[in-house]
Amino acid sequence: MHEFVEWPKTKRLFRPVIVSEKLDGTNSAVHISKVRDDELTATPEGARLTYVAGQWYALSAQSRRRIITPGKTSDNYGFAAWVYDNAAELVEILGEGTHFGEWWGRGIQRGYDVDGKRFSLFNTARHFENPGTEVGGVPVGPVPVLYEGVFSEARIHHALMSLKLHGSHAAPGFMNPEGVCVFHTQTRNVFKVTLDNEDAGKWEAAA
Secondary structure: OOOOOOOOOOOOOOOEEEEEEEOOOEEEEEEEEEEOHHHHHHOOOOOEEEEEOOEEEEEEEEOOOOEEOOOOOOOOOOHHHHHHHOHHHHHHHHOOEEEEEEEEEOOEOOOOOOOOEEEEEOOHHHHOOOOOEEEOOEEEEEOOEEEEEEOOHHHHHHHHHHHHHHOOOOOOOOOOOOEEEEEEOOOOEEEEEEOHHHHOOHHHHHO
16 A cells, blocks of 8 residues: 655745855864763763863764764864864853864865864854854854845855955955855755856866
8 A cells, every 4th residue: 555645845945044155174063962970981982071060071073974083094184183172162162062064274175375273163043152262272153154134046146256256254365265055044954056167066067
């Protein structure tokens, strides 16, 4: 017998979006969770324990594809080492949860002509309150928001042209930004539009 399969509710396109600068670094995340005293010996493998304000926390770092730890062969551009070295401060600033962002700067992809590294968080609604925070000498804050409002193709193109003409908002003076990310609040999906090769994918650009 065939079972009934419901067609999902159709989402509306003209709903609020957040258009932010897409940074060309390496996708990273910090996992932060509370740990009870009786769980201290059973924390996740590779996690860093830290004690903040009377509470134990476990922190893990990840790249796009895997959990990473400090070390020449196990880290990703030093991100895990930075997380481990600054665990307590990251707990205080970020709080519990999984915090996705871009680890970018000197030695990573475009480099952006900046000294050192940066960690720019994707969830602008959650992290807007700490735009100028430094953790272990690394600036930490939300990715630059270029437009926030009802979906508009014209506004997205305007944001792209602003980057093309005036350069990166994240690294002022850098004239080769990558493009934008568009977060659609109703579908909870993120779309990207790049300036490289007129927004062609890598396989299309190589054809």
